[in-house]
Amino acid sequence: MTAPVSAREILICSIAKLLDGSRHVAVGASSPIPAAGAMLLRALKDEMRAEKVRVSILGSVEHNFFTNGSAELFDCAGQGRIDAFFLGGGQIDGVGNINLVGVGDYPRSSVRWPGSFGSAYLYFVVPRVILFREEHTPRVFVDRVDFISAPGVSEPGVYRTGGPYALLTGKGLFSFDRTRPGFRLESVHPGHSLKEIKEATGFEFDHNDDLSITPTPDAATLKLLRGRVLDELHETYPDFAAQMRREISAGATSA
DSSP states (O other): OOOOOOHHHHHHHHHHHHHTTTEEEEEESOHHHHHHHHHHHHHHHHHHTSOEEEEEETTTTTTTTOSSSHHHHHHHHHTTTTOOOOOOEEEEETTOOOOOEEEEEETSEOOOOOETHHHHHHHHHEEEEEEEESSSSHHHHHHHHEOOSOOSSTTOOOOOOOOOEEEEESEEEEEETTTTTTTEEEOOTTTTTTTHHHHHHHHHEEEEEEEEOOOOOOOOHHHHIIIHHHHHHOOOOHHHHHHHHHHHHHHHHHH
């Protein structure tokens, strides 16, 4: 029997759809779900014999053509040769600002995170930045971030080719309108509700009255994800791939 579709599989398939049309997708370190989504898009395009999709995953040997790590990633992005990238944050607010530094008044932050690294640069030059955070709680999605590691929008006259394209969380999928600016809830993941998302989000967002449910993958896509994609993902994220396989096996057994 086939195991039921898991919440993480829905996220991976949602990412693949958001990336459609990208020729080169870059993924930072410690990002197994975005990496799986990029690999799924590549596998789907190969099945259709469509234009090849290049996937560059920092920290990977097999799925990374860079030879100089993040320095080459930044050069490539600045030259316009990366179509999509992923950013997260300890805090994300309603205009797409992200905080990777810490909670409280900087520099006396009560909680410190790893730091901004190259997030501000990539946010400005990569045209399709997908904000991804599996946890969807008021402590993450705040009215205003305590520190702006990377701004979601810029003042008129600031040259900027990149910015937020969408926000994907464990509860729903949002698009981003740079002219407003702000988020719009496009779909709610199975098992969740608009009321739940509003209670878990510290900023206001637009939405339709008749919200759609985030679609689950069809049988062919699910087969690719559970086969080829998990095989490829194992090289960079062996623990995550093994965990997903255990979940699939347990689900098939219980079904």
